[in-house]
Amino acid sequence: MTTQAKPSPVAAHHRSRLLGRQRVLIGVKLRRRGESWFASRVVSISREGFRLSTYVRLDVGMAIWIMLPGFEGRRATVLSAGDEHEVDCCFDTPLHPAILDYILRMSDPDARG
Numbered sequence: 001m002t003t004q005a006k007p008s009p010v011a012a013h014h015r016s017r018l019l020g021r022q023r024v025l026i027g028v029k030l031r032r033r034g035e036s037w038f039a040s041r042v043v044s045i046s047r048e049g050f051r052l053s054t055y056v057r058l059d060v061g062m063a064i065w066i067m068l069p070g071f072e073g074r075r076a077t078v079l080s081a082g083d084e085h086e087v088d089c090c091f092d093t094p095l096h097p098a099i100l101d102y103i104l105r106m107s108d109p110d111a112r113g
Contacts (some may be wrong), residue, residue, distance in 0.1 A: 001084035021046040029067035030054065047100050049079070049090035058087050068103055080091065 002051070021044040029037040032054070040054040051067070058064060058078045066072040066089070075092040094102075 012016065017091065017097070021051065022104055025103065026107050028069070029068075029073070031065040031073065032056075032058070033063055037073075038042075040066075042066075042068075043086065044059075045095075045100070045103060047091075047094040047097065049076070049088065052087050052089055053085060054087065055085050064089065067107065069109070070102070071099065 023044050024040040024042060026045070028040050028042050030040040031037045037075050038056065039057070040052055042050045044051040052058075052066075058081065060078055060080060061106045062078045064076050064078060066076055067073040074088040077092065078087050078089050
């Protein structure tokens with residue numbers, strides 16, 4: 001009997017890109033381990049991950065917690081840090097499709113192009 005290994009965060013991130021992130025503009029709360037919540041913004045999201053715009057330093061591999069509006073905090077991992085204070089992250093557990101649908105409906109419609 002073989003057991004299936006959990007995909008790495010990098011594999012999940014690449015899979016989320018294939019599934020297609022939706023452009024959004026959502027105010028969220030973010031927390032690093034052992035610290036208080038602070039405000040940030042999600043600029044794209046999929047079931048597997050999101051791109052975050054923040055001025056707080058987040059390092060690749062760092063565990064963070066994100067609180068999407070109307071939901072409890074959920075754990076994610078920083079996958080890459082880009083230019084202009086943006087980082088790509090993957091959820092430790094993918095969003096339920098209904099949660100993603102809700103988030104997309106309540107996001108800023110102008111941000112979706």
